[in-house]
Amino acid sequence: MSKARTGYRFLFAGGGTGGHLFPAIAVAEEIKHILPEAEILFIGTKSKIEQKVVPQLGYKFKSIWIKGFSRRISLDNLLFPLKVVVSIVQSIFINMMFKPKVAIGSGGYVSGPAIFGSSVTGAKIILLEQNSYPGVTTRLLEKYAEEIHISFSDSKKYFKNPGKLLLTGNPVRTNLSSSNKEIALKEFGLSTEYKTLLILGGSLGAGSINNTIAELADKFEEKKLQVIWQTGNIYFEKYKNLSSKFVKIFPFIVKMNLAYSACDLILARAGATTIAELLVLGIPAVLVPSPNVAENHQYFNAKSLSENGAAILIEDKKLKNELADKIFSLSFDNEKLAELKKNALALAKPNAARVIAEKAIRLAEQNERN
Secondary structure, three states: OOOHOOOEEEEEOOOOOOHHEEEEHHHHHHHHOOOOOOOEEEEOOOOOOOHHHHHHHOOOEEOOOOOOOOOOHHHHHHHHHHHHHHHHHHHHHHHHHOOOOOEEEEEOOOOOHHHHHHHOOOOEEEEEEOOOOOOOHHHHHHHOOEEEOOOOHHHHHOOOOHHHHOOOOOOOOOOOOOOOOOHHHHHOOOOOOOEEEOOOOOOOOOHHHHHHHHHHHHHHHHEEEEEEEEEEOOOOHHHHHHOOOOEEOOOOOOOOOHHHHHHOOOOOOOHHHHHHHHHOOOOOOOEEOOOOOOOHHHHHHHHHHHHHOOOOOOOOOHHHHHHHHHHHHOOOOOHHHHHHHHHHHOOOOOOOOHHHHHHHHHHHHHHHHH
């Protein structure tokens, strides 16, 4: 390792949800793998997932005051302009003290002030956009960026400067890999004789998916379809009594690699992280976009996969009418499952984190020379 690389500093900003945080962590891990001497700092908020996860992984963490704008009338909304101003001042101060060569924004409201502060203090800017329809923060920060790494080709039409765009994919964690299916099924108390459906609604769960699956619970044994069902913590007590030989219910699945390896089909929301992981692993999917997310971005994520033959899209409002027929027919249609798997793998970008890390290090070297 050359001396010129020693001491490069990289700032990451993004959070509020795992969908914004974990891609940033994946890139940070790759930077440390390539450049162990690198110093890394995350900026986030105290009340969200990043405040707990980032320090646990051994990275430095600084918080700013910013909070997202609520769709409902609230006191927080009245304070929003003040929080933005204070967060910009906090961010500039943090950047002046840390002196990053490169700042990487992975989306969410926290990345706005933090990345603006980095641009003011001379850092090169990289933006990561996980969703097909770019978030408002990414679009606002576009003019400060050297590079914008997108996950969907559809995103290109929403940006003003196509020369900054790179179709790199959404970075996924380095330990994501398939395990032996027989071992994975045994972990969940399931048989190798039957097909298996994995149901995910995110860590909090998805009420509409859970309600629909609950109505079908007595049909899974009849159809000989096994189910691994993550209800989410707030729904587990309501549905845990539906557990059976064919239906295994969990509030949250820690060993997600094993769950992915055990299933033949996944039923899930269309969050960017879930999509990136199922593409890398080539898992056939039925995607039900959440109608309760900003700018309806999950719908555009799922629509992009559906149009490329890599997943089946069912709108949330059509769940009760369409889900049963779809999952019971698709689970046993080996030809269609193989087609979905093939198309998913064709869209996958398994090296996204490595590519972005290498780009970040290259920009740091350029910034050092300048």
